[in-house]
Amino acid sequence: MFRMAEYYAGKSVLITGATGFMGKVLVEKLLRSCPEVKALYLLVRPKAGQSMQQRVSEMMTCKLFDRVREDDPDFHRKIIPISSELTQPGLAISPQDGEKLASCINIVFHCAATIRFDEPLKHALQLNVIATQQLLSLAKQMHHLEAFIHISTAYANCNRKHIDEVIYPPPVEPRKLIESLEWMDDGIVRDITPRLIGDRPNTYTYTKALAEFVVQQEQDQLNIAIIRPSIVGASWQEPFPGWIDNFNGPSGVFIAAGKGILRTMRANNDAVADLIPVDVVINLTLAAGWYTAVHRPKSALVYNCTTGGINPFHWGEIEHHVISSFKRNPLEQAFRRPNANITSNYLINQYWILVSHKFPAFIYDLFLRLSGQKPQMMRIFNRLHKAIGLLEYFSSQDWEWNSENLNMLMSQMTPEDRKTFNFDVRQLNWPEYIENYCIGTKKYVLNEDMSDIPAARQHLRKLRNIRYTFNTVLVVFIWRVFIARSQMARNIWYFVVSLCFKFLSYFRASSTLTN
Numbered sequence: 001m002f003r004m005a006e007y008y009a010g011k012s013v014l015i016t017g018a019t020g021f022m023g024k025v026l027v028e029k030l031l032r033s034c035p036e037v038k039a040l041y042l043l044v045r046p047k048a049g050q051s052m053q054q055r056v057s058e059m060m061t062c063k064l065f066d067r068v069r070e071d072d073p074d075f076h077r078k079i080i081p082i083s084s085e086l087t088q089p090g091l092a093i094s095p096q097d098g099e100k101l102a103s104c105i106n107i108v109f110h111c112a113a114t115i116r117f118d119e120p121l122k123h124a125l126q127l128n129v130i131a132t133q134q135l136l137s138l139a140k141q142m143h144h145l146e147a148f149i150h151i152s153t154a155y156a157n158c159n160r161k162h163i164d165e166v167i168y169p170p171p172v173e174p175r176k177l178i179e180s181l182e183w184m185d186d187g188i189v190r191d192i193t194p195r196l197i198g199d200r201p202n203t204y205t206y207t208k209a210l211a212e213f214v215v216q217q218e219q220d221q222l223n224i225a226i227i228r229p230s231i232v233g234a235s236w237q238e239p240f241p242g243w244i245d246n247f248n249g250p251s252g253v254f255i256a257a258g259k260g261i262l263r264t265m266r267a268n269n270d271a272v273a274d275l276i277p278v279d280v281v282i283n284l285t286l287a288a289g290w291y292t293a294v295h296r297p298k299s300a301l302v303y304n305c306t307t308g309g310i311n312p313f314h315w316g317e318i319e320h321h322v323i324s325s326f327k328r329n330p331l332e333q334a335f336r337r338p339n340a341n342i343t344s345n346y347l348i349n350q351y352w353i354l355v356s357h358k359f360p361a362f363i364y365d366l367f368l369r370l371s372g373q374k375p376q377m378m379r380i381f382n383r384l385h386k387a388i389g390l391l392e393y394f395s396s397q398d399w400e401w402n403s404e405n406l407n408m409l410m411s412q413m414t415p416e417d418r419k420t421f422n423f424d425v426r427q428l429n430w431p432e433y434i435e436n437y438c439i440g441t442k443k444y445v446l447n448e449d450m451s452d453i454p455a456a457r458q459h460l461r462k463l464r465n466i467r468y469t470f471n472t473v474l475v476v477f478i479w480r481v482f483i484a485r486s487q488m489a490r491n492i493w494y495f496v497v498s499l500c501f502k503f504l505s506y507f508r509a510s511s512t513l514t515n
């Protein structure tokens with residue numbers, strides 16, 4: 001049997017979205033585990049005042065590449081950035097670059113997308129669907145192309161409860177939608193978006209479903225596979241546990257909980273939290289690339305890349321492990337001690353938002369105002385509420401994904417490849433993974449130093465003392481006001497005090513007798 005690294009040896013690979021979260025891990029893994037790969041062509045756009053060359057150079061200095069750098073300090077010679085803006089006609093690739101790609105590329109990994117849930121439909125369609133169509137056209141001109149791997153999402157068909165590894169009919173024929181939106185101004189498109197997306201929660205899942213159909217249209221001319229990861233989280237094992245570089249999906253929620261800002265969120269404790277580590281997704285993606293190129297299945301194969309059906313873990317358990325992990329390894333300058341509760345009850349959630357989010361924010365902003373500083377907490381909470389509002393759809397229900405193709409793929413790999421490109425999530429130990437994930441957000445997203453943990457713990461103790469003092473003062477104050485005004489409260493108070501006194505005398509008497 002062909003080993004995977006042998007297959008990738010001497011191959012030229014084209015990657016879109018290489019500067020993104022998953023793209024970076026893909027580039028790293030290819031360089032590290034397939035050291036004979038010939039070249040990685042990355043479609044990159046200039047951004048935020050940086051040229052594409054600068055962006056790629058900066059990316060390669062990232063800690064993620066430390067292991068590759070150790071193995072081969074010259075690894076960057078294999079990386080060839082190609083200037084490309086995917087929303088432009090022809091992907092804005094120069095004719096020379098187009099020719100070069102057509103003559104040398106063997107495998108395409110299409111990771112680029114807009115993953116924002118609030119993206120205007122026109123833009124999401126432009127990037128997730130039209131750019132995919134254009135990339136497929138480019139792929140058809142590649143003389144030596146062996147596989148085209150498209151990264152979709154397990155939630156592309158989230159309007160279904162059971163999702164098989166098939167491409168479902170699209171909600172609308174993409175070509176017709178593209179043509180009709182062309183003449184509409186942004187305001188009209190915004191107004192009709194809810195009607196168009198129907199029972200999907202956002203433009204992201206809607207356009208990813210359309211993209212799958214667009215990809216499927218080319219299955220007679222190209223060797224295609226579609227990877228559908230669920231909620232992609234920090235790495236499990238590679239290149240090191242807990243690597244993560246963004247606030248997307250659950251990461252932002254974990255950080256907000258660790259900082260003591262998020263105290264409540266609507267989620268179903270018993271629903272499956274279908275997190276999948278990024279290294280698992282990338283290993284599966286590379287295995288699918290190898291299998292598609294070598295075995296050339298007759299039609300496009302879809303791989304649901306999920307954990308729920310294989311090694312389930314629930315949102316309630318996630319909450320518990322995230323909070324206890326952040327108590328052991330606190331984030332710096334927490335607003336309050338980490339303590340979050342998830343509930344599926346709308347009213348309870350609203351109550352806690354008022355008591356645990358808005359009230360402390362109001363008090364803190366008042367304090368800032370009085371000390372001559374700019375108030376900021378209410379603004380932070382408003383942003384947090386917007387973000388978690390967009391995630392609630394995914395944390396309040398569960399889905400079932402079939403994973404037959406994933407199992408088939410694993411059975412086709414050699415034992416060594418199964419180790420090197422491990423995507424067997426049966427071995428995943430969730431508490432350990434969540435602990436590393438939380439530490440990863442601290443180290444790699446917030447760039448906090450682990451040596452500051454004692455000071456952060458000290459800060460949490462200070463917050464706990466402030467809370468105890470505040471609660472005691474509040475109780476005494478309320479009680480004083482109450483007792484002063486009500487005879488009944490006074491009677492209850494005397495009753496409770498005399499009861500306590502009786503108990504104390506009883507215990508003192510019984511302990512004297514036993515002695």
Ligand SMILES: CCCCCCCC/C=C\CCCCCCCC(=O)SCCNC(=O)CCNC(=O)[C@H](O)C(C)(C)COP(=O)(O)OP(=O)(O)OC[C@H]1O[C@@H](n2cnc3c(N)ncnc32)[C@H](O)[C@@H]1OP(=O)(O)O
Binds near residue numbers: 252318323384
């Ligand atoms: C105790 C724990 C309990 C756990 C309970 C459950 C938790 C988890 C629940 C459910 C997870 C389910 C997830 C489903 C996933 C589906 C799978 C996929 O297929 S796709 C991938 C998913 N895609 C997204 O996650 C995009 C979501 N994000 C957005 O759509 C936008 O970012 C949005 C609307 C949330 C905010 O948009 P803006 O415009 O207000 O902000 P912006 O531009 O994104 O960010 C501005 C700055 O703020 C930071 N930021 C963003 N989110 C932050 C956060 N939560 N906390 C702190 N900072 C944050 C950013 O890094 C950025 O910083 P700079 O300007 O670059 O320096």
Ligand SMILES: NC(=O)C1=CN([C@@H]2O[C@H](COP(=O)(O)OP(=O)(O)OC[C@H]3O[C@@H](n4cnc5c(N)ncnc54)[C@H](OP(=O)(O)O)[C@@H]3O)[C@@H](O)[C@H]2O)C=CC1
Binds near residue numbers: 023045112151
């Ligand atoms: N993260 C997740 O939880 C999940 C992600 N997925 C899918 O995985 C894929 C990768 O996601 P992820 O890495 O998280 O996303 P990121 O947002 O981190 O990365 C997106 C990538 O697409 C590139 N891109 C966006 N717009 C353009 C453009 N106009 N021209 C050129 N490049 C562009 C970005 O480049 P730039 O740096 O220039 O912005 C970036 O490299 C996506 O297809 C997504 O749908 C699926 C399931 C879950």
